[in-house]
Amino acid sequence: MILKNLTRMAILALGTSTLASAAAAEGDLYIYSWGEYTPPDLVEKFEAEFGVDVHIDTYDSMETMISKLRAGAGGYDIIVPGDGTMQILIAENMVEQIDVHAMPNFEHVDERWREVYWDPEREFSAPWAWGSTAFVVDTEIVTGDIDTLAVLFDPSDEVKGKINMLRDINDVINMALRYLDLPRCNDNPADMKKVLALLETQKEWVKSFDSETKEPLVSGEAVVSMSWNGYAMRARDEKPSLRYVYPKEGFTGWMDNLAVPKGAQNIENAKDFINFVMAPENAAMITNYARYSNGIKGSEAFVDADLSGAPEMTPPADAPAPEFIPTCSPESTELYDRVWTKLMN
């Protein structure tokens, strides 16, 4: 708290030194988001247009963010929850109803991001960025048909022992469920036994369960790795033979959203910011900085050329649609946990 006051004082001192901005300032906006996720040019533009001082704090996981909100130690006006977390925050009455659907710039939101499972009417949240979770293959080493999860679960000899999986219970188990053609968020013990058997067989060939996927791929420690599309693009920058695969069995999509936590002090500024971000030229800044797609129509015109054509951001026409998976029931979560614990034993 003292530290926070000190930083606030420091910011105030800085603000008064640049007289113009201090004079125009109509208050503050406190953003709580992932690191390296909020474009500085976007913030500057917003500050200049609205005369609001923006302050950014970062978290390293959704759990950190939720526990901080639960503890009441907030003071934030904007948070950036993923789709499953957004569903929880609404269910637990932890976010303000801000009627995003009624905001002027909502017309720019792509139709597919309007009626979403986590906020069907878009009363609480606006799109920020979205991406997918699939896998990356080093095409120099792996040949043949790679557009299938069999690359991971029924690997060829050159892949065995060189597989990296994400260290994430849900992502790994959902991928296994897809390969077995079983429903996600599964609470059927018989199905989950099959998942465990599949993953235990596969573990023999897995080198590591590591969520930092770029490094093992670039160094060659892994020739196949589960990955988020953003990491996959960064890895390809360093090793052109890497290819992000949209498997025919399907893959997980995710979306981060802007929302206002209950009790926020600067709700009007937060609403201004959310409306501002839904403008195409502003949403494009997110993509250019964080290298993830945004959900705004017409933003393509403002996106850097090397990004708009990147295969990691635009699935090929014949790829299946990304599957968005809600937070699973406690029963299926417990089964997932048990499978994972047995797998890691």
Added chain:
Amino acid sequence: MKVHGHTRLAALLLSPALAIIAVFMIVPIGITTLYSFLEPARYGGVIWEFSTDAYVRLLFERDIFDDTLSFSTDYIRIFVRSLVQAGVATLLCLLIGIPTAWFIATRPDRQKTLWLMLVTVPYWVNLLVRTIAMLLILRDEGPINDSLQAIGLTSGPLPLSYNNFAVGLGLAYSFLPFMILPLYAAIERFDFSLLEAAYDLHANRWKAFVGVVLPILRPGVVAGSLLVFIPGIGAFLAPDILGGGKTIMIGNLIGQQFQGSRNWPFGAALSTVLMTLTLIALMWSARRAAKAGTEVV
């Protein structure tokens, strides 16, 4: 009168430490224990209803269909693995620590400070950074395997990373100074004329070591072992990074309950059991130390 003033002063001097222990240790431990007896809420957190499910789950698996309980060793195995890994790390630290501490303690006074500083310098770097650095050194494409293959000693990479060996090595490296420093403190006080006396009385090297050196080393060994073993059991970075996340220790299991699995009471119960085990180990070693103390006197 004098004694009275002395105790008052002592109480005054102790009060900041006691306050910190009360606020940052007793209260959190109390909350943890309390939470372990509650029901998990749907999206993390707890429901205020008494339940021993978290503890039942440690030993038994509840059948989804008929609610019957069957004995399960899943979690016991994770506990045992953590104890074994921490034990191996402690032994490794002793093997490396005793000669190192002995070497430093027998240097001239001016050099001692320098050597001690050299021991601690690597630990100015954050643990996460050191652990990742270690993985980069040990892995298949790392410098060790590269050079072994370059000079033709091995034809393929040795399995140095992503296994229990790497975890044990990582734990030992993480906590090595906690072993060296107490050992050094013990050896530094050692009166080397005692060793000469032992030789004068026809003790061979082994007898002199066991009869003279070891009893003096003991407090250092006990303190160092506890300082390595206890954080070693709860470690989660080494298994995640050096073990490639392929086998988990208690620390990982606890983290999992507060993150993806959203079962706070179970995580709290695991923490409570871990703390209880640690407390038992501490009390056992304290009693042994007390016994050893009375024997010497």
